Amino acid sequence: MERLAPPTPIGLPLASLLACALASCASTSGSGEQDPAVEPLIPSETWEGIEEVRVSSDVEDLDPSTGALLVELDQLVTAWNNQLMEANEASDRAKFRVLDAKLTHKATGGTDRLVEVLQTGPARNRQLAAMALGFSSEERAEGPLVAALEDPEPEVRANAAFALGILARTETPLGGLVALWRDEDPGCRRNASWAIKQLQAAGADASGAREAARDGLFDADPAVQTHSIVVLARLGDGASLPDLVLLLESEHLLITRAASRAIARLGAQDPHLKGRSARALAAALVQHEEGTRRRVFLEDLQRLAGKNYGAENEPWIEWAGRLPES
Secondary structure (H helix, E strand, O other): OOOOOOOOOOOOOOOOOOOOOOOOOOOOOOOOOEEOOOOOOOOOOHHOOOOOOOOOOOOHHHHHHHHHHHHHHHHHHHHHHHHHHHOOHHHHHHHHHHHHHHHHHHHOOOOOHHHHHHHHHHHHHHHHHHHHHHHHOOHHHHHHHHHHHHOOHHHHHHHHHHHOOOOOOOOOHHHHHHOOOOOOHHHHHHHHHHHHHHHHHOOOOOOOHHHHHHHHHOOHHHHHHHHHHHHHHOOOOOOHHHHHHHOOOOHHHHHHHHHHHHHHHHHOOHHHHHHHHHHHHHHHHHOOOOOOHHHHHHHHHHHHHOOOOOOOOHHHHHHHHHHOOO
């Protein structure tokens, strides 16, 4: 279920990126010169030879007070996101790996400065620093990012949540992210729910997010709904089954797919839920004579049954009807 919903990092000035992430950065002096103590991991000839990488960021709008570091990070994050979204061929994926390594190296080398910017800089710079710290992979970035979940600027809060999801440290306290899951800003809710989903996948105990996830099933933002579905399915939250059944008829295929997979997972994990899960999926199958949704329901019925009763409705209805009520 990990691939059902992408995160939404809020870049600077990329109002809304649709990608998932990991990466980092190197330190520069206040004059804008590169710190000689930090040598590039990627040879310059390799970097220069990967063909042109599109950069759409308007770096002139950045506050220049922190020097060249934020400008370069802005360019790298923009290019990284563009490349991720377009990386379909092997050559594109190779470009992405180079970008990813360069960004990771730069953010790691610049961690201390990025923490300072996040804590004391202007809003625009805090926004980028929050996102870049996630790419740093540094343990010492966690505390400042958790604190930034209460920043007065929603873009900073959202990027801090995104960064915590990239860091994916199982020790990260989830209270701030759970609170942000109920933020009035949709970007904050989207990134907080995604971050908890990522932390949960890394092994964190997400039981404290159960109520927020149940509320999130009917959030106005489809991405929040999808993240909520995944979190609840992993928690084995049988109480959410009736709401998941309602979401099978969502107008968004992504939500339908996530709900169907979650129902199959709950039924497979808990024998008391298997009959209800099977009948819900069989009923949804009957409602769709053809198309992608029907294929989704058939696949998840097969997962739940552990066998394939074919492509017709009747065998599935009969099988589901033989299962106990609870």
